[in-house]
Amino acid sequence: MHVENALLRGELADVMIPPFNVFMSDCNGERCASLNLAAGFSTSGKFDILQINDWNNNNRWCRAYYDSVNDPWLETDIDLSPGGTYESLNDQFATWNTVLGRFIAKYSLK
Helix, strand or coil, X not given: XXXXXXXXXXXXXXXXXXXXXXXXXXXXXXXXXXXXXXXXXXCCCCCCXXXXXXXXXXXCCCEEEECCCCCEEEEEEEECCCCCCHHHHXXXXXXXXXXXXXHHHXXXXX
């Protein structure tokens, strides 16, 4: 099975956030050394560059950017190599959950 750059849709149980994308990369067989989590929001291009700059200047763990139609995305990378643990992965998903929730609330995204 080849899973390089595979895409999954993720949801966190009991959490009021939208589904997000999970990209797997640096894969060897069925094992992948890194994950990229990404969530995008349709704003009809009304998201301001000052909001992106404000977010990126004041938040350490997840970065924000625009897509080709000026809608905001939030993403983070998770390194699983050389020996990621379930506890570490759980902590990374908890951080993603918290930061994504703050991003949605701060900018009133849906």
